[in-house]
Amino acid sequence: MSDNFIERPRYTCAQGGAAATVTALPGGIPILHSPSGCSGNFAWTQNGGAGLQVGGYCGTLAIPSSSVQEREVVFGGDSRLREQVANSIKIMDGSIYAVLTSCVTEIIGDDIKSVVADFKKQGVPIIGAETGGFKGNSYRGYDLVLQSLFKDFLERGVIKKKKRVNLWGIIPTYDPFWRGNLEEVRRLLEELGLEVNSFFLNDDTVEGIRKAGSASLNIVISQAYGLDAAKLFEELHDTPYISLPLPVGASATESFLRSVGKAAKVSAKTTEAVISFEKKRYYHYLEPLTDCFNDLDLQRYAIVVGDASYAPALTKSLADDLGWLPELTVCTDPLDDETEETIAAQLLSLESEYDTNLIFETDGGQVIGHLRNKWPVTTGKYQKTFAPAFVVGSSLDRELALEIGAAHLSVSFPVTNRAVLDRGYTGFRGGLRLIEDLLGAIVAGR
Amino acid sequence: MSHIDQKTPPKREDRLGACIAHGGTICEMAAGKGKKSCLQNDGDRSFTQGNICLLLPALAMLNTLPDNVVLQHSAIGCGSCTHSQNANVRFGSNVRQGKPKDAVWLNTAMNETDVITGGEEKLEQAIIEADRRYKPFSISVVSGCVPGIIGDDIDGVVQRIQPEVNAKLLPIHCEGFKTKIWATAYDAVYHGIGRTLLRCGEQSATADGLSPFKGLERLSNTVNLMNVSSMGRIDELELERLLKALGLDVNVFPVFSHPESMVKATQAGLSISTCPTHDDYFLSYLEERFGVPALIQHMPIGIENTGLWLRDVAARFGTKGLSEQIIAEEERELKAALAEFRPLFEGKRVFISAGEFRALATARLLEELGFTVVGIRSFHHDRFAEVEYEKLAKSSSEDYVVDIANVQPFEEANLLRRLKPDLFLGHANGNGTASKLGIPTHVIYHTALAYIGYKGVYELARRLYRQLKNPAYNRKLAENVRLPYRDDWYGASPFTYITKGGASA
Numbered sequence: 001m002s003d004n005f006i007e008r009p010r011y012t013c014a015q016g017g018a019a020a021t022v023t024a025l026p027g028g029i030p031i032l033h034s035p036s037g038c039s040g041n042f043a044w045t046q047n048g049g050a051g052l053q054v055g056g057y058c059g060t061l062a063i064p065s066s067s068v069q070e071r072e073v074v075f076g077g078d079s080r081l082r083e084q085v086a087n088s089i090k091i092m093d094g095s096i097y098a099v100l101t102s103c104v105t106e107i108i109g110d111d112i113k114s115v116v117a118d119f120k121k122q123g124v125p126i127i128g129a130e131t132g133g134f135k136g137n138s139y140r141g142y143d144l145v146l147q148s149l150f151k152d153f154l155e156r157g158v159i160k161k162k163k164r165v166n167l168w169g170i171i172p173t174y175d176p177f178w179r180g181n182l183e184e185v186r187r188l189l190e191e192l193g194l195e196v197n198s199f200f201l202n203d204d205t206v207e208g209i210r211k212a213g214s215a216s217l218n219i220v221i222s223q224a225y226g227l228d229a230a231k232l233f234e235e236l237h238d239t240p241y242i243s244l245p246l247p248v249g250a251s252a253t254e255s256f257l258r259s260v261g262k263a264a265k266v267s268a269k270t271t272e273a274v275i276s277f278e279k280k281r282y283y284h285y286l287e288p289l290t291d292c293f294n295d296l297d298l299q300r301y302a303i304v305v306g307d308a309s310y311a312p313a314l315t316k317s318l319a320d321d322l323g324w325l326p327e328l329t330v331c332t333d334p335l336d337d338e339t340e341e342t343i344a345a346q347l348l349s350l351e352s353e354y355d356t357n358l359i360f361e362t363d364g365g366q367v368i369g370h371l372r373n374k375w376p377v378t379t380g381k382y383q384k385t386f387a388p389a390f391v392v393g394s395s396l397d398r399e400l401a402l403e404i405g406a407a408h409l410s411v412s413f414p415v416t417n418r419a420v421l422d423r424g425y426t427g428f429r430g431g432l433r434l435i436e437d438l439l440g441a442i443v444a445g446r
Numbered sequence: 447m448s449h450i451d452q453k454t455p456p457k458r459e460d461r462l463g464a465c466i467a468h469g470g471t472i473c474e475m476a477a478g479k480g481k482k483s484c485l486q487n488d489g490d491r492s493f494t495q496g497n498i499c500l501l502l503p504a505l506a507m508l509n510t511l512p513d514n515v516v517l518q519h520s521a522i523g524c525g526s527c528t529h530s531q532n533a534n535v536r537f538g539s540n541v542r543q544g545k546p547k548d549a550v551w552l553n554t555a556m557n558e559t560d561v562i563t564g565g566e567e568k569l570e571q572a573i574i575e576a577d578r579r580y581k582p583f584s585i586s587v588v589s590g591c592v593p594g595i596i597g598d599d600i601d602g603v604v605q606r607i608q609p610e611v612n613a614k615l616l617p618i619h620c621e622g623f624k625t626k627i628w629a630t631a632y633d634a635v636y637h638g639i640g641r642t643l644l645r646c647g648e649q650s651a652t653a654d655g656l657s658p659f660k661g662l663e664r665l666s667n668t669v670n671l672m673n674v675s676s677m678g679r680i681d682e683l684e685l686e687r688l689l690k691a692l693g694l695d696v697n698v699f700p701v702f703s704h705p706e707s708m709v710k711a712t713q714a715g716l717s718i719s720t721c722p723t724h725d726d727y728f729l730s731y732l733e734e735r736f737g738v739p740a741l742i743q744h745m746p747i748g749i750e751n752t753g754l755w756l757r758d759v760a761a762r763f764g765t766k767g768l769s770e771q772i773i774a775e776e777e778r779e780l781k782a783a784l785a786e787f788r789p790l791f792e793g794k795r796v797f798i799s800a801g802e803f804r805a806l807a808t809a810r811l812l813e814e815l816g817f818t819v820v821g822i823r824s825f826h827h828d829r830f831a832e833v834e835y836e837k838l839a840k841s842s843s844e845d846y847v848v849d850i851a852n853v854q855p856f857e858e859a860n861l862l863r864r865l866k867p868d869l870f871l872g873h874a875n876g877n878g879t880a881s882k883l884g885i886p887t888h889v890i891y892h893t894a895l896a897y898i899g900y901k902g903v904y905e906l907a908r909r910l911y912r913q914l915k916n917p918a919y920n921r922k923l924a925e926n927v928r929l930p931y932r933d934d935w936y937g938a939s940p941f942t943y944i945t946k947g948g949a950s951a
Binding site: 002003004005006007008009011012013014015016029032034035036037038039040041042043044045047048049054055057058060061062063064065066067068069070072073083084087088090091092093094102103104107108132133134135136137138365396398399414416 | 521569879931
C-alpha cells in the first residue's frame with residue numbers, strides 16, 4: 001500500500017458507481033452534471049471490467065451530461081444544468097431521473113439541490129446526489145444514490161408489511177455478477193416466504209421502489225457497501241437492517257438463511273425446510289463430481305484477491321465448501337478500520353477452522369511480495385512449493401497466477417476476460433457455478 | 447516562441463478552429479470557405495449526452511509505452527478507462543513482443559482534503575515512490591480536472607522532483623473541462639514527449655539540412671510511420687509491407703515504442719501520418735526542430751486513398767514509377783478478390799460514424815465496395831478534412847446529411863429512424879444505438895482487426911459480408927428492447943438542440 005497512490009484501481013469514482021446504479025434502476029436516467037468526458041470514461045471502464053456488460057437502458061454514452069466547460073467553471077454551471085435537466089426530461093423517456101455531480105461542479109459550488117427541488121415541485125420523478133469523484137470510489141457512489149433514493153423518492157409513512165423485505169449491498173456492473181448474485185438471493189428469500197424488493201432486477205418496479213418503506217426488514221448482503229444508506233433508511237422509514245456477508249456457496253448460504261430467517265421472523269421450521277431442500281439438491285449435483293474431484297487431485301492452495309465482499313466470501317467458500325487451502329486473502333478496497341475489523345472477523349469464524357491470512361492491500365502488484373512473506377521460496381531437494389495453486393481474483397491477477405504457475409479465475413472487478421450475463425456465485429446455485437468455473441479452469445487443457 | 451515552448455499545448459478549438467456542433471450536408475461541408483460553416487462559429491447544444499474527454503485517447507497512447515508508468519493525478523475515477531485500454535496493451539504487446547503485458551497505471555486518488563489543501567505534495571511523494579517501486583524508464587504524470595481547477599502546478603512539481611528520481615518525468619495536461627475537442631489529447635501527449643524525450647537544442651545540423659538528435663546519424667531512407675493507437679499491429683504490418691516495397695525502412699512511432707528509443711524519430715528522412723487529426727502538431731515540431739519533413743494528407747483507408755497516400759510517399763523519394771507498378775498490381779488483385787462480395791453490397795445504404803478523418807475515408811471505401819452513403823457523423827470538424835468532404839461530394843450523386851457531433855446518440859437515433867440504413871459503422875461503444883434499432887452494425891476501429899491499406903479493404907469487406915449475411919442478433923434485439931428516447935423526439939428535427947452558430951440541414 002502507498003499513502004500517495006493506488007495502483008491500477010479496481011473501481012472507478014463515486015460518480016461512476018452512481019451512474020451505473022441509476023442505469024440499473026427500472027427506467028433510470030442518470031443526468032451527469034460534469035465535464036463531457038466522465039460518462040465516456042465509465043463506458044470504457046465497464047467495457048474493460050464488467051464481464052462484457054456496458055450500460056443498459058440508458059447507460060454510458062447515452063447518459064445525458066451537462067458537459068460543462070471552462071465557461072461554467074468561471075461563471076457557474078447552475079443555468080446550464082437547469083437547461084440540461086429540462087431538455088433531458090423532454091427527450092429521455094424515464095421513470096427516475098437522477099442528477100449526479102462531478103468533481104468539477106462540486107468544486108465550483110453549483111447548487112444542484114435547488115435545481116432538483118424545482119423540478120420535483122413540477123412533479124418530475126427526480127433525485128440528486130453529490131457524487132464528486134474525490135468523495136470516494138464507485139462503491140461510495142452506489143451508497144450515495146441509495147441514500148438519495150431513500151430520502152427523496154420513497155414514500156414516507158407507508159404501512160409496514162410483515163413479510164416484506166428490501167435487498168441490496170451489491171453494486172450494479174462494478175460487481176460483474178450483480179444480476180445473478182441478486183437473483184439467487186432473491187429466490188432464496190422468496191423460498192422463505194418473503195416478498196422482496198431488490199431495486200435493480202427485472203422483477204422490480206418503480207412502484208415497488210416507491211413503496212420500499214413498507215418493508216419490515218432491510219437485508220444488506222455486504223459488510224462494507226450500502227450501510228450508510230441502511231442507517232439512513234432506518235432513520236427515515238423506521239425499518240431495521242441486517243448486514244450479512246455475501247453468501248457464496250452452501251456453507252455461507254446456510255448460515256445466511258438462518259440469520260435472515262431469525263431477523264425476518266420466519267419460523268425455524270420453514271427456514272430449516274428450505275435449507276434442507278436446497279442442500280439436498282446441491283449435493284445431488286456434487287455427487288457425480290466426486291470421482292474426478294479425487295482422481296484428478298483437484299484440491300488447491302489458493303490466493304483470493306477481491307473487493308470487500310468477494311475476498312472473504314470466496315475464501316469462505318473455498319475453505320468450507322471445497323476443502324481448498326486459501327493461504328492468502330487480499331482485500332483490495334481502501335476501507336476504514338472498523339470495516340476492516342468486520343471483514344477480518346468473517347474469516348476468524350470459518351466452519352472448517354482453516355487458518356487464513358487476510359491482508360488489506362490496494363495494489364495488486366504487491367500481492368506476490370505478501371505471498372513470499374508468508375510462503376518463502378525454498379531451495380534444496382525437497383521443496384515445499386506453493387503448488388498446486390489457484391488464484392481467484394480479477395483479470396489483473398493473471399500475471400501473479402502466471403508467475404507462480406497457478407490456475408486463475410476472474411470474479412472480482414475488473415473481469416475483462418469473461419462474458420457475464422446472469423451468472424452469479426451467491427446461494428447454493430452460485431456455489432455450484434463457482435465450483436464449475438474453478439474446476440473448469442483447471443481442466444481446460446485436459 | 448512556438449507552442450512546444452509553452453507549458454501546455456493550445457486547445458484545438460483555438461489552434462485549428464475545430465468545432466463539434468453542426469448539422470449540415472456533404473455538399474455544404476465540401477463547399478469550404480465563404481460558405482456557412484461551423485469552423486467560423488461553432489454551435490452549442492442545449493441538450494448533450496456524455497462522451498469522452500482528451501484523457502482517454504491520451505491514456506490509450508501512454509499505456510502502450512513499455513517501461514513507462516502512467517501516474518494519474520486526479521480523483522480516483524479518472525483513468526479507469528484503462529481497464530479496457532489494458533486489453534489493447536496486452537494484445538498489442540503479445541503480437542509485438544510475444545507476451546501479453548499489463549500496463550502499469552497509478553492514481554493519486556485526490557480526496558476532499560487534497561482538494562482543499564492542494565495535491566502537489568502528494569504528487570511529489572507519489573512520483574518518488576513510483577520511481578523506487580517500479581524503476582521505470584519514464585513516468586507520465588497526467589493531470590485531470592481537479593488539479594486543473596485547484597491550481598496544482600504539475601510542471602513545477604516535475605521540475606522540482608526530477609533531480610531526485612531516475613525516471614524521466616513527462617508532464618501531460620489532460621484537464622477535461624478545458625477543451626471540448628478530445629483530439630487535443632494527441633497534442634498533449636506529443637507535447638510531453640517533445641519537451642522531455644526529444645528536447646531540442648541537443649541536435650547537430652548535417653550537410654543535407656536534417657538535424658537528428660545529437661550523436662545519431664541521419665537515416666534518409668527511414669520513414670516515421672505515425673500511430674497514436676488508431677491502428678493495430680496488423681494495420682502497421684500492411685503499411686510496412688507497402689513502404690518496404692518502395693524500398694523504405696519503417697520506424698513506427700510512438701505507440702509501443704520504448705521511450706528511450708523515441709529519439710530515432712529525429713533520424714528519419716520523412717514522417718508519414720495516416721491521419722491529420724492525430725499528428726499535425728508533432729510533425730510540425732519534428733520538421734521545425736529536427737528538419738524531418740512530413741506528409742500529412744490522405745488516410746490509407748480504401749483503394750483510392752491508399753493509392754494517393756502511397757503516391758505521395760513515393761514522390762518524396764523519387765520512386766513514382768515503382769509506386770504506380772505497386773498500386774496497379776495491388777488494385778488488380780484486390781478488385782478480383784472483392785468481386786464475390788460486391789453483389790451483396792451493391793446499392794445497400796450505409797451510415798458512418800467516427801472521428802472525422804476516419805469516418806470520411808471509410809465512407810469513400812464503402813462507396814468503392816458498392817455501398818451508397820446516406821449519412822455521416824464526424825466527431826468534430828477542422829480544416830484538414832475539407833478535401834475529404836470534397837472527394838465524397840464529388841463521388842455521390844445525391845446530397846446527404848453530415849452531423850458534426852461528439853457522439854450524441856440522440857441525434858443519431860433520430861437520423862437512423864428517418865434514414866433506415868442497411869448498415870451502420872460506428873466507433874467502439876458507439877454501435878449500441880443502431881443495434882437497438884435492428885440495423886446491422888460493424889465497429890469502425892479495433893486494434894485486433896484490419897482496416898488499413900489494401901488488405902484492410904479486403905478484410906473489412908469480408909467482415910461486412912459476414913455481418914450482412916446474418917444480422918439476426920441486432921434484428922431480434924430491436925424486437926425486444928427500446929432506446930431511451932420519447933416517441934415524439936423522433937418527429938422533431940435531429941438538430942433541434944443545436945443552438946447559436948451551427949446551422950440546421
